[in-house]
Structure formats: C-alpha cells, structure tokens
Amino acid sequence: MLRLSMPVRxxxxxxxxPVMLLASLALVLxxxxxxxxxxFLRTQVDDALAPLYRAAIAPVAALESDRGAxxxxxxxxxxxxxxxxxxxxxxxxxxVALALEAQNEALKSQLHYVPTPTPSFFTxxxxxxxxxxxxxxxxxxxxxxxGDVHDAVAMDGAGVVGRVIEVGSRSARVLLITDLxxxxxxxxxxxxxxxxxxxxxxxxxxxxxWAPDSPPREGAIxxxxxxxxxxxxxxxxxxxxxxxxxxxVVLPFAQLDSLRVLRIFEYGAADAGGKTAGxxxxxxx
Amino acid sequence: xMDVAEILRALxxxxxxxxxxxxxxxxxxxxxxxxxxPAATDLRAGFVMSSVFFWTIYRPAALPAxxxxxxGVLLGLLGDVPLGIWSVLLLLEQAxxxxxxxxxxxxxxxxxxxxxxxxxxxxxxxxxxxxxxxSFTALPLMPTVLEFTLSVLIYPxxxxxxxxxxxxxxxxxxA
Numbered sequence: 001m002l003r004l005s006m007p008v009r010x011x012x013x014x015x016x017x018p019v020m021l022l023a024s025l026a027l028v029l030x031x032x033x034x035x036x037x038x039x040f041l042r043t044q045v046d047d048a049l050a051p052l053y054r055a056a057i058a059p060v061a062a063l064e065s066d067r068g069a070x071x072x073x074x075x076x077x078x079x080x081x082x083x084x085x086x087x088x089x090x091x092x093x094x095x096v097a098l099a100l101e102a103q104n105e106a107l108k109s110q111l112h113y114v115p116t117p118t119p120s121f122f123t124x125x126x127x128x129x130x131x132x133x134x135x136x137x138x139x140x141x142x143x144x145x146x147g148d149v150h151d152a153v154a155m156d157g158a159g160v161v162g163r164v165i166e167v168g169s170r171s172a173r174v175l176l177i178t179d180l181x182x183x184x185x186x187x188x189x190x191x192x193x194x195x196x197x198x199x200x201x202x203x204x205x206x207x208x209x210w211a212p213d214s215p216p217r218e219g220a221i222x223x224x225x226x227x228x229x230x231x232x233x234x235x236x237x238x239x240x241x242x243x244x245x246x247x248x249v250v251l252p253f254a255q256l257d258s259l260r261v262l263r264i265f266e267y268g269a270a271d272a273g274g275k276t277a278g279x280x281x282x283x284x285x
Numbered sequence: 286x287m288d289v290a291e292i293l294r295a296l297x298x299x300x301x302x303x304x305x306x307x308x309x310x311x312x313x314x315x316x317x318x319x320x321x322x323p324a325a326t327d328l329r330a331g332f333v334m335s336s337v338f339f340w341t342i343y344r345p346a347a348l349p350a351x352x353x354x355x356x357g358v359l360l361g362l363l364g365d366v367p368l369g370i371w372s373v374l375l376l377l378e379q380a381x382x383x384x385x386x387x388x389x390x391x392x393x394x395x396x397x398x399x400x401x402x403x404x405x406x407x408x409x410x411x412x413x414x415x416x417x418x419x420s421f422t423a424l425p426l427m428p429t430v431l432e433f434t435l436s437v438l439i440y441p442x443x444x445x446x447x448x449x450x451x452x453x454x455x456x457x458x459x460a
Binding site for chain 1: 315317319321325327329330350359362365366370372376377379380412416419424428429431432
C-alpha cells in the first residue's frame with residue numbers, strides 16, 4: 001500500500017471518475033473503430049456465463065406456470081384432451097401427406113429432379129433472453145462439436161425464429177427476426193413474390209420492397225427465400241397481415257416471446273438453396 | 286488466535302464492501318433467464334441505474350467509479366448495445382448523483398425519486414442520441430420512453446431492499 005498524504009489521496013479520489021469517464025469514452029471509440037472487439041468480448045462473456053445460465057434455468061423452468069412441471073401437472077387433463085384432438089387432426093394430415101409424397105415422388109422421377117441435401121440440425125436450449133431496448137436476441141447452448149454454425153437458421157416447432165450471428169465455444173447468439181437489424185429475403189404466397197421482411201423491434205416484422213403492382217395478400221403465407229444466400233428456400237415464417245393501408249407485416253408462426261428450445265439447421269452458406277451459393281449480400285441478414 | 290479473528294473480520298468487511306456490486310451483477314444475469322419475468326430484459330438497465338443512483342447517494346464507497354465502468358461494460362455486452370456506451374452513461378449518472386448528494390441526503394423519498402427520474406431522463410435521452418450517432422440510423426423513440434417509464438417505476442422496488450442492505454449486510458463498519 002502506498003502511503004500518501006491526505007490531500008493527495010483526496011485529489012486522487014476526485015480524479016477517479018473523470019479518468020474512468022475518459023477511459024469509457026475511449027472504449028466507445030475503440031468499439032466504433034473495431035467492430036470485432038465488441039463481438040469478441042460479447043462472445044467471451046456469453047461463453048463465460050453460459051454454465052451459470054444453464055444452472056439457473058432449471059428451477060425457473062420447473063416452476064414456470066404454463067409449460068413447466070407445475071403448470072403441466074395442473075393442466076394435465078386439458079392438455080391430454082388437446083393432444084388427443086391434435087392427434088386426430090394429425091392422423092388425417094398424415095394420410096394427406098403420404099398421398100402427396102407419393103405423388104411428389106412420381107412427379108420428381110418424371111422430371112429427373114436432383115434433390116437438395118437434407119440439412120443437419122441439432123436441438124439447442126435457450127438459456128438466456130438477451131434482448132434489450134433495440135435488440136431481440138437469445139442465447140442458446142451448443143453441443144460438443146457443433147461444426148460451423150455461423151449463419152445457421154434457428155427454428156422452433158412452428159417456424160423460423162432467426163439466424164445465428166455469434167458463435168462461441170459453448171454458446172451462440174441467435175438474432176431474432178423481430179430485431180431491428182434483421183432483414184430476411186422472403187417469398188410470399190404460392191407465386192413466391194419477392195419482398196424483404198425487416199424487423200421493427202415489435203412482435204411483427206414489416207414487409208418492404210414488394211412489387212407495387214401485386215401487393216401481398218392478407219393471410220398469404222410467407223416463406224424464406226434463398227436470395228442473398230443466407231436462408232434456404234421455403235422455410236415457413238408466418239402469414240401476411242395488414243396493420244394499415246399499404247403497411248403489411250408478418251405475423252410469425254414461431255412463438256418469439258416464449259422461446260425455450262430451438263432447432264439449429266446448418267445448411268452451410270455454400271449450398272443454401274443451391275443456386276445463389278456464396279452470394280453474401282450485405283442486406284441479407 | 287488473534288490472527289484468525291483479524292482475518293475473519295477482514296473477510297467480513299470485504300464481503301460487505303462487495304455486496305452491492307455482487308447483487309447488481311447477479312440480478313443482471315438473472316434478468317436474462319427466459320421465463321422468469323415478462324419483459325425482464327427491459328428492466329435490466331432500470332435496475333442498474335436505480336442501484337447506481339442509490340449507492341452513490343447513500344454509500345458512495347460501495348460503488349467506486351472503476352466498478353461502475355465495468356458494470357456498464359457488462360450491461361452493454363449482455364444487451365446488444367455498442368461497447369462502452371453504458372459505462373459512460375452510468376459514470377455520468379454517478380457524477381450527477383454525486384454532485385447532488387449533499388442536497389438529496391436531507392430529502393425525503395419522494396424528492397429523491399423525482400431527482401432519480403430527472404437523472405434517468407437525461408441518461409436515456411443521451412443513450413438514444415449516442416446509439417443513433419454510432420449507428421447512423423434513426424431509432425424509434427418508443428423503446429426509450431418505455432425504458433424511462435420502467436426505470437422510474439422500478440426504482441422504489443429496487444430501493445427498499447437496498448435500504449435494508451445499506452443498514453445491515455452492506456455496511457463494512459459493522460464488520
């Protein structure tokens with residue numbers, strides 16, 4: 001410990017705040033000058049906290065009211081009849097699917113169709129919801145050897161959730177489609193009309209850049225498009241809904257406000273959709 | 286025998302001195318857990334601002350400026366805020382609170398709350414401007430208004446347990 005006289009010590013104490021303020025301003029500039037610095041530090045922090053999150057999430061998940069152990073026990077009976085109803089509906093759809101599959105195979109064989117490779121995927125648990133004021137992202141766990149999951153597509157049971165933007169050694173950040181920085185090329189309706197789906201920090205991303213002579217139809221399905229090379233063709237995102245005149249938004253199928261488990265699909269940027277390989281357009285994120 | 290007592294006392298003092306920082310960091314991390322609270326992530330900044338304001342006024346030694354700067358870095362990294370912005374903002378908040386603490390120490394809860402609201406208004410407006418400047422994009426005002434409202438509303442909830450801690454477990458002089 002350095003021995004300092006009282007006035008010197010008081011002066012030093014008074015200087016700490018301005019000095020730290022200057023250091024922080026320098027940090028802002030450094031982060032601005034080198035974008036990777038922030039990403040790197042963020043990944044390190046996420047990785048360091050991942051085991052903590054994982055340990056802390058177990059009791060929360062167990063107590064959660066509508067999906068956890070307590071909730072499912074309370075709603076056992078209602079849940080059972082709902083499942084039975086869904087099962088009946090699904091059986092009906094299975095028959096339809098089998099018929100369509102057979103028809104599809106027959107048509108493919110007539111066309112000498114080259115099948116796209118089946119993507120590999122793994123299931124990842126959402127361990128932290130790291131959205132903030134102007135951002136929507138979640139942290140997921142990674143399995144031991146995940147491969148290159150950068151730009152991998154994240155889906156829940158119903159639809160596209162987002163895209164992996166930062167990868168650490170045991171955790172990865174998924175940018176949700178509702179984030180302000182999320183721009184996804186989409187195909188609308190059976191005709192596959194092109195548009196961009198742009199997050200606006202609310203539950204429903206906005207549709208922009210559609211052809212003015214054929215505006216998206218209310219209720220039409222919105223699928224991903226391989227334009228830009230990040231997403232593959234044809235993953236379900238949501239349906240079109242008009243909130244105002246000439247202001248269509250997408251109501252996502254995915255339950256973005258209560259994500260627990262995600263499937264991470266590694267399509268690999270090289271063969272996303274097959275035809276626009278490697279075309280990393282800056283807007284397609 | 287004397288030595289052991291001395292070491293225990295030093296440990297106790299350290300633990301008490303570190304309590305405010307530890308609570309801030311732990312709550313910040315807990316607020317990221319999905320499903321714990323609705324809109325928990327929106328509360329994170331409000332919680333940290335309330336804590337920094339409270340400790341700066343009632344126990345300035347509990348949160349030295351370097352610690353506040355580090356908390357700011359962590360807050361920015363957990364959310365998706367450009368690096369360092371929250372360090373600057375929290376230090377500015379600490380500066381404002383520090384300068385007015387002699388006046389505020391003698392005031393009742395309502396006036397301190399009002400002062401906190403003014404401080405938060407300045408901080409979130411600066412945050413909004415800084416983020417727009419750093420990203421060269423126009424950002425919607427609504428989330429900032431929401432953050433301001435949540436921060437002001439959460440202050441009493443944060444401060445009641447902190448006031449207890451201030452009198453008891455976070456007081457190094459009681460070690």
